[in-house]
Amino acid sequence: MTNTKRSKIKTTKKSDKTVAKNLHKPHLYIIYLLIAIFAVFAAIFFRPKDHIITEAFPVIHETKFGGVYIKSTIDDFNNLGFKYGDSVNVEFSNGYKLEDIPYYNGYYVDIDEPLLIAYPGYDYIKAAVNYGDDLWDTAKLTTSDTAIISLNKREKYLDVQKASDLKYTDTQGSIPDTIFANFRVVKVGNIKNEILFRSASPIDNSHNRAAVVDGLIKNAGVKFIVDLSDSDEELVTHINKTDFGSPYFLSLYNDKKVIALDMTAQFKSQDFKEKLVKGLTAMANHPGPYLIHCVEGKDRTGYVLMIVEALAGASYKEIVNDYMVTYENYYNITKSNDKTRYETIKERNIDTMLYYVTGNDGPDKENLAGIADLDERVKSYLISIGMSEASINQLINNLTK
16 A cells, blocks of 8 residues: 555656756747747637637616616627527616527517617617616616626527518608608597508608608698607707708697607606696697697607597507508508517507506406497506596597587
8 A cells, every 4th residue: 555655656756856857958948838828828829719708898878768778789780699589687787687688670679678779870789678667777877887798599489580580761762651661640539530650750861761751741730849859959959950951840840730759669667657648738729720740750759649540430450451551651651561579569560559558467368359448548647657537538629620
């Protein structure tokens, strides 16, 4: 037993001496150094593509829709190896985490669900909760915080990305004015003809539609505009831009016939409700014809028009049909040519909104098409968020008589 131990000790010492001796040989030292350098470079440059972790990016509060801009442009972020449909994790420096959330180029999640989004036209990628509470506030972020994003699972949500990927053109070409501008008269329920219109923005030209909308609302004789998307300061900015080309809008603005609400898309928030009441009360206090718009005339406009249409006696079917015209105008999605997408959009957006407004968003949901007193439920909702019954009745009178 003792001899064995001594033998091992001697062998080890001999080995140590051999290594030490070899290290004094210049060519062996260089080989060891090169191996070490190669190992470092291999770890950096030849790591698996499915193992992606970003640097710590600064964050910015995105106040228009609510959420967190993570300061990496869409192209720069995608060049790191991320792909639409991937599952990612987002960890903020204050410890707040979003785990296993989808990375999409559109809002392809249900209401109140989180995502990382690279929406066309955004300055940076954004972490947000679709139509939900402002993630910036929920996560209690400050401008000194940062975010690190890592790949959780490659292509986990790719099927949803492929099924939902929606794109439209900002070049009019041969597209008719009304379709390109997403402009139409709202004629549902008991609403009088040519008293209420909806459209993309006649003032924000980020999608090259403002001048087209401006000509259409002039021809329609619009007298009062509810601008859901802009603040008063943003209106001035739009007017002072070199590409401003909306003289009819400007005339209404100068006559104080435009109310700028600066609404986010978070329809469950107190801020949204207060501004909704403000906008509808302003309509009650001014004669029409009216225009309601946001940037695209799609999300915020869709929600507010749903309220107004229901209040004026529109059926569930009429509300859905009017809402979905927007998706036909922008994406050529109709019930006949793309039923799967049509139903997904309807259920994810307008149905969820209606369930909420009618107090029907619990587990035991009613059939929306079977609600006979939709107008009364919407009226109750408006009263519950602060709109006076007198203003509600005046608005109904303006629209229907």
